[in-house]
Amino acid sequence: MSSTSVIGLQWGDEAKGKIVDLLTPQHDVVVRYLGGNNAGHTVKFDGATYKLSLLPAGILHDTVVSVIATGVVINPKAFIEELARISDQRGEVPVERLKISDRSHIVFPYHMAQEAAFEKARKGDAIGTTMRGIGLCYRDKAGRTHAIRMCDLVRPNVLKQRLEEILPQKNAAIAAIDPDFVPFKVDEIYEEYSVYADQLRPYVTDTTAFLHKAVASGKRLLFEGAQGCLLDIDHGTFPYVTSSNSSGCGIHSGSGVSERVISKMIGVVKAYTTRVGGGPFPTELDNEIGQHIRKVGNEYGTVTGRPRRCGWFDAVAAGYGARISGIDVLAVMLVDVLSDLDELKICEAYEINGERTTDFPAFIDDLAAAKPIYRTLPGWKENICGVRKKADLPANAMKYVETISALIGYPVEIISIGPGREETILD
Numbered sequence: 001m002s003s004t005s006v007i008g009l010q011w012g013d014e015a016k017g018k019i020v021d022l023l024t025p026q027h028d029v030v031v032r033y034l035g036g037n038n039a040g041h042t043v044k045f046d047g048a049t050y051k052l053s054l055l056p057a058g059i060l061h062d063t064v065v066s067v068i069a070t071g072v073v074i075n076p077k078a079f080i081e082e083l084a085r086i087s088d089q090r091g092e093v094p095v096e097r098l099k100i101s102d103r104s105h106i107v108f109p110y111h112m113a114q115e116a117a118f119e120k121a122r123k124g125d126a127i128g129t130t131m132r133g134i135g136l137c138y139r140d141k142a143g144r145t146h147a148i149r150m151c152d153l154v155r156p157n158v159l160k161q162r163l164e165e166i167l168p169q170k171n172a173a174i175a176a177i178d179p180d181f182v183p184f185k186v187d188e189i190y191e192e193y194s195v196y197a198d199q200l201r202p203y204v205t206d207t208t209a210f211l212h213k214a215v216a217s218g219k220r221l222l223f224e225g226a227q228g229c230l231l232d233i234d235h236g237t238f239p240y241v242t243s244s245n246s247s248g249c250g251i252h253s254g255s256g257v258s259e260r261v262i263s264k265m266i267g268v269v270k271a272y273t274t275r276v277g278g279g280p281f282p283t284e285l286d287n288e289i290g291q292h293i294r295k296v297g298n299e300y301g302t303v304t305g306r307p308r309r310c311g312w313f314d315a316v317a318a319g320y321g322a323r324i325s326g327i328d329v330l331a332v333m334l335v336d337v338l339s340d341l342d343e344l345k346i347c348e349a350y351e352i353n354g355e356r357t358t359d360f361p362a363f364i365d366d367l368a369a370a371k372p373i374y375r376t377l378p379g380w381k382e383n384i385c386g387v388r389k390k391a392d393l394p395a396n397a398m399k400y401v402e403t404i405s406a407l408i409g410y411p412v413e414i415i416s417i418g419p420g421r422e423e424t425i426l427d
């Protein structure tokens with residue numbers, strides 16, 4: 001067995017796309033299993049930059065099959081536009097190389113409208129979502145009665161019937177909280193989505209059966225996580241989370257494949273911490289150092305362009321993410337961004353209501369009250385982007401990475417010191 005998974009251990013944006021891209025050549029199938037076009041992956045190689053949102057990063061390799069599995073929620077318009085963009089950059093993607101689950105759920109314009117109305121109603125307490133309708137689509141999935149799946153979308157009669165049932169209720173629900181709302185019309189949505197259905201139909205299949213056969217025939221699967229453990233609907237900083245299992249817990253439910261096939265789970269962390277959207281962030285740096293990290297690390301959202309909140313590495317939070325997911329090794333990303341700082345801090349415990357703890361609290365007000373207890377380490381001034389071996393890293397940089405490893409309790413297998421494929425230390 002040599003299947004692998006790549007999981008973000010923080011609040012997303014850990015540069016998982018780069019790791020997936022690096023590992024893809026050693027795999028046969030790349031599987032995206034959660035989230036939707038709220039996710040953003042940037043991959044750079046050979047002087048080109050690729051921005052991916054719904055498509056697995058495996059799409060950039062001609063040798064693998066990319067699977068968008070059951071747990072993903074699909075905005076067909078966004079998917080078609082992204083596929084067209086990647087086809088322009090890399091050439092047409094043959095149908096055999098891209099498969100979309102017939103069990104996946106579909107995002108409709110009313111999901112976005114409802115999300116906007118809900119977020120507006122929360123005023124200062126907004127979750128700060130990406131406004132892509134993701135949470136509302138998952139809400140309909142869990143509620144069952146208002147959901148439309150891919151297998152419904154590609155059957156015109158079923159699509160029409162489902163829209164006729166659902167839309168009047170959706171219109172009424174949105175109008176009740178937003179007086180300016182203009183109701184959606186069944187015919188308009190049906191016509192628009194029928195065109196998408198025709199374009200998607202060739203890719204739609206039973207991905208669960210496909211993956212089971214791939215496993216049985218010894219194919220190597222690479223599970224590509226989206227978002228991060230602390231945004232997990234069950235285990236994250238609720239309610240400031242996304243609406244799916246974005247920790248390792250989501251692999252099995254989102255793909256239909258048991259994680260027992262995975263021989264290595266890679267937990268990906270940034271060498272510092274970032275967060276987009278609302279919610280507590282104990283190690284946030286609302287000062288010059290935070291601004292410096294944002295500038296050097298180019299910490300702006302791939303999807304929404306929002307500036308990311310930046311802070312010191314939080315070993316309590318990332319360690320919690322690692323344990324929920326059951327990782328084997330760590331990849332520490334963007335270490336180069338910290339070059340040039342005189343000293344660095346890593347949060348090794350929280351003080352909550354006068355008590356020291358290394359447990360990650362459930363109650364959001366406890367997390368908001370948590371005072372980070374820091375370990376201070378000396379910085380390094382050298383430019384490390386050209387380093388290719390651990391032995392050649394400045395001693396202070398290595399010590400920093402080793403401290404992260406010791407505090408989280410897992411070995412570091414990969415150190416990334418730049419966005420390019422080659423800017424990676426593997427030994």
Ligand code: IMP
Nearest residue numbers: 012038039040129130135241242276277
């Ligand atoms: P939603 O997933 O759009 O519902 O947003 C819920 C929360 O998850 C917000 O704080 C978003 O900023 C955050 N979020 C969603 N997707 C990503 C991602 O790919 N990276 C980082 N944060 C994300």
